[in-house]
Amino acid sequence: QKEVEQNSGPLSVPEGAIASLNCTYSDRGSQSFFWYRQYSGKSPELIMFIYSNGDKEDGRFTAQLNKASQYVSLLIRDSQPSDSATYLCAPRGSARQLTFGSGTQLTVL
Amino acid sequence: SAVISQKPSRDICQRGTSLTIQCQVDSQVTMMFWYRQQPGQSLTLIATANQGSEATYESGFVIDKFPISRPNLTFSTLTVSNMSPEDSSIYLCSVEGGRDGNSYEQYFGPGTRLTVT
Numbered sequence: 001q002k003e004v005e006q007n008s009g010p011l012s013v014p015e016g017a018i019a020s021l022n023c024t025y026s027d028r029g030s031q032s033f034f035w036y037r038q039y040s041g042k043s044p045e046l047i048m049f050i051y052s053n054g055d056k057e058d059g060r061f062t063a064q065l066n067k068a069s070q071y072v073s074l075l076i077r078d079s080q081p082s083d084s085a086t087y088l089c090a091p092r093g094s095a096r097q098l099t100f101g102s103g104t105q106l107t108v109l
Numbered sequence: 110s111a112v113i114s115q116k117p118s119r120d121i122c123q124r125g126t127s128l129t130i131q132c133q134v135d136s137q138v139t140m141m142f143w144y145r146q147q148p149g150q151s152l153t154l155i156a157t158a159n160q161g162s163e164a165t166y167e168s169g170f171v172i173d174k175f176p177i178s179r180p181n182l183t184f185s186t187l188t189v190s191n192m193s194p195e196d197s198s199i200y201l202c203s204v205e206g207g208r209d210g211n212s213y214e215q216y217f218g219p220g221t222r223l224t225v226t
Contacts, residue, residue: 043217088151
């Protein structure tokens with residue numbers, strides 16, 4: 001079983017729609033969770049992180065965390081073509097290292 | 110966020126040789142990490158670079174192949190030794206903590222694209 005699983009892509013949404021990206025993790029010791037965006041040929045760019053159950057909003061982005069279900073998600077409202085990228089979910093371990101999922105490729109049409 | 114630079118940005122090397130990648134941060138940071146991203150894959154942690162002590166390596170990575178130095182709180186190097194084509198990857202350093210002192214956030218350098226022929 002993979003440590004971090006993300007919904008398989010590629011995911012396509014029309015411009016202006018909500019894009020929903022999902023992630024499950026196996027390490028119950030993980031306390032904080034990071035979402036990165038990676039454009040082709042570029043390094044990952046931090047979007048936001050969350051460490052409390054519930055929702056955390058930052059502009060058009062909302063992260064949702066449910067530790068009991070070991071589930072974290074990222075919603076992108078009013079999706080724009082510039083949001084087209086690969087989105088990486090990464091729980092933070094006890095040694096402060098990040099474990100990355102395989103990523104979900106998002107295309108905003 | 111901290112400003113991170115890496116040198117070289119890319120290189121083409123012959124098998125059997127070694128390459129040292131430098132990572133420089135514009136502010137002191139406690140935690141520095143080295144990751145590898147193989148073509149079409151996600152990121153895999155190689156090791157945590159500890160200041161003043163040996164690096165902590167993840168399973169599957171060994172010091173003889175990927176020696177790491179961390180002489181101070183703003184600089185680290187990763188060497189890829191005795192390279193083979195399988196080492197062709199993007200190597201990224203990351204740091205935890207930004208200018209505002211937020212210790213949770215982890216930022217990545219621009220990466221070093223290595224091709225081994």
